Amino acid sequence: MDIDPASPASHRNLHQLLASAQENKKATIQRLPLWYTLLDVLNKYFAECRDFGTIPPGKTIAFELIQQAYSYWFSGLELVLSGLLAPAYAEMRALLESSLYAFYCRSDVDRQMAWTERDRSEDDRSKSRSEFGSMKKMMEELCDSHVFPTNYVDLRSLYDHLIDMGAHPNVAGALQNMTTDGRELYTKLFNCGGGDMRAALIMQADVGYLATVVSRFLLELPALPAEFPRWILSLQQLPLPNEDTAVTLDDSESG
Numbered sequence: 180m181d182i183d184p185a186s187p188a189s190h191r192n193l194h195q196l197l198a199s200a201q202e203n204k205k206a207t208i209q210r211l212p213l214w215y216t217l218l219d220v221l222n223k224y225f226a227e228c229r230d231f232g233t234i235p236p237g238k239t240i241a242f243e244l245i246q247q248a249y250s251y252w253f254s255g256l257e258l259v260l261s262g263l264l265a266p267a268y269a270e271m272r273a274l275l276e277s278s279l280y281a282f283y284c285r286s287d288v289d290r291q292m293a294w295t296e297r298d299r300s301e302d303d304r305s306k307s308r309s310e311f312g313s314m315k316k317m318m319e320e321l322c323d324s325h326v327f328p329t330n331y332v333d334l335r336s337l338y339d340h341l342i343d344m345g346a347h348p349n350v351a352g353a354l355q356n357m358t359t360d361g362r363e364l365y366t367k368l369f370n371c372g373g374g375d376m377r378a379a380l381i382m383q384a385d386v387g388y389l390a391t392v393v394s395r396f397l398l399e400l401p402a403l404p405a406e407f408p409r410w411i412l413s414l415q416q417l418p419l420p421n422e423d424t425a426v427t428l429d430d431s432e433s434g
Contacts, residue, residue: 235399237286244284384411
């Protein structure tokens with residue numbers, strides 16, 4: 180795939196920059212039909228959580244958070260398919276956190292009130308921060324519920340990887356966009372094809388799968404097909420264009 184078709188000088192031209200992102204997205208969809216098919220199917224299952232009828236009793240807050248989660252899923256897809264990888268990880272983190280919040284609020288009235296009343300006063304803000312300040316606590320509660328197959332993905336490692344690769348301005352996320360011609364160091368805006376994009380696609384699929392499983396559980400919709408995790412795992416092993424050898428997430432993290 181072409182990497183960063185817009186030259187650094189042309190980045191000053193917003194129209195050309197947006198056009199480059201659009202062309203990258205079209206090229207990715209065309210050249211990665213297996214990945215696109217998986218993401219398309221996963222999106223259909225997730226989107227059913229938006230086109231919903233009667234909300235189960237006590238699940239209104241969870242439903243609102245699921246709607247927010249879906250918006251992060253879609254914006255993350257746009258970024259990954261366009262080759263804008265580092266900011267895509269920030270969207271994936273927001274997707275994961277929205278799903279965790281939805282699950283955490285699912286049937287606890289005190290938690291729902293802490294979330295709803297967060298901005299009413301400084302005391303309410305402090306109470307909300309105390310209640311929702313620990314991602315670790317939320318992840319442990321979700322894992323203990325066995326809503327999704329915990330042997331498929333380690334939730335804490337997943338979250339840490341998102342932080343490393345772009346959800347926070349950490350070194351690993353910055354390095355994935357740097358290249359050199361042997362004399363000077365350049366920062367790429369777009370990063371299409373190769374191991375970095377495959378790592379981002381894997382993470383988008385993993386977080387999207389988890390969010391969809393949680394959302395459908397909360398809304399009492401039929402579960403995803405049991406073979407879905409195997410489908411994602413099978414694609415993880417296939418190198419992308421411009422990728423000489425298959426890499427793992429650990430390889431990607433090593434820079």
